[in-house]
Amino acid sequence: MVTYNVETGPGPDRKKRTRAGFLYGFGAYGIWGLLPLYFILLLPATAYEIVSARVLFSLIFCLILLALTRSLGAMKQLFRDGKAAIALMIAGLLIAGNWLLYTVATTTERTLEASLGYFINPIVAVLLGVIVLREKLRPLQWAAIVVGCLAVLVMSVFYGSVPWLSLGLAFSFGFYGLVKSTIGSRYPALVTLTGETAAIAPLALVGMIFLNSQGQVTLFSEGAGHFWLLASSGIITAVPLLLFGSAAARLPLSTVGMIQYVAPIGQFILAIAVLGESMPLERWIGFGIVWCAVLLMILDAVRAPRARRLQRKRNTA
Incomplete structure (x- = not known):
């Protein structure tokens, strides 16, 4: 995950920044939580067409924004940075895989599995930190990982198979965050998003050409409304990331x-209340165990800053 510096201005300025931060945060995750409805509107387009269109139109939209903000020079600097360019190519492939899994889930009445994946994702991110970055975990984080693994085991027994789609979403986004962390905050979010989409745009274009040869492209065949809905995928992708x-x-x-957690909660509510996906007892049990792991993660996130402050006070006493 990319680390950002938090400006801490005095008094009212800091409060204004905090309020704005909450608005931006809830806006971003609120949009991500409602994405299943958008993807359903794109039918009869296949998941492959939707992802290909999302990559291509995202690139167009990002390039327009870079031109308007006179930031195209930052793209040249980015591609001169060999390590960053390679990292963004890998990140692009990972996020494209994540988008494909998510689109498949939401267009095949499996939004609950997508929701589960994003509930698991923070636990996966912590686990990757241990395995790849050799980070030391706090007791509550260890407990969350153990409970999360237990949840996957229980669901595998209940469902008769491992929840691969949910795990695929969690791990693809987890590795995506890990790769992006190697770039840090050297480049603005818009520049790195443009770099990612530019790196995988040739694959998306080839995908579109192949789908068209198979008669599976709906971009121009379903009317102007469908065309503009697909074209809007660029905006739908970029806006929440910028927020x-x-x-x-x-x-x-x-x-x-x-x-x-606003996003998976929104997806969960949509799946049950709007899309009518079934929630039998065994699924409630599986989700319940995952939510226990999530609560442990939240409790750790609340306690850790306080513990650090107390430690600093002891060190300065």
Whole structure:
């Protein structure tokens, strides 16, 4: 996950930044929580067409924004940075895979599985920190990982198979955050998003050409409304990411981490209340165990800053 510096101005200025940060954060995760409805509107487009269109139109939209903000020079600097360019190519492939899994889930009445994936994602991110970055975990984080693994085991027994789609979403986004963390905050969010989409745009274009040869492209065949809905995928992709970047610049990372649960909660409510997906007892049990792990993560996020402050006071006493 990218780390951002939080400006701490005095008094009213800091309060204004905090309020704005919450608005941006809830805006970003609120949009992500409502995405299943948008993808359903794109039918009869297949998941492959939707993801290809999302990549291509995102690139167009981002390039327009870069031109309007006179930031195209930052793209040249980015591609001169070999390590950053390679990292963004890998990040692009990971996020494209994540988008494909998510689109498949939401267009095949499996939004609950997508929701589960994003509930698990923070636990996966912590686990990757241990395995890849050799980070030391606090007791509550260890407990959350153990409970999360227990949840996957229980669901595998109940469902008769491992919840691969949910795990695929969680791990693809987890590795995406890990790769992006190697770039840090050297480049603005809009520049890195443009770099990611530019790196995978050739694959998306080839995908569109292949789908068209199979008669599976609906971009121009379903009317103007369908065309503009697909074209809007660029805006739908970029806007919440930019809102997220603005929130992360104004709020502590732990606060942003707690706001992220707005998205899977929204997806969960949509799946049951609007899309009518079934929620049998065994699924409630599986989700319940995952929510216990989530509560442990939230409790750790609340307690950790306080513990650090107390430690600093002891050190200065």
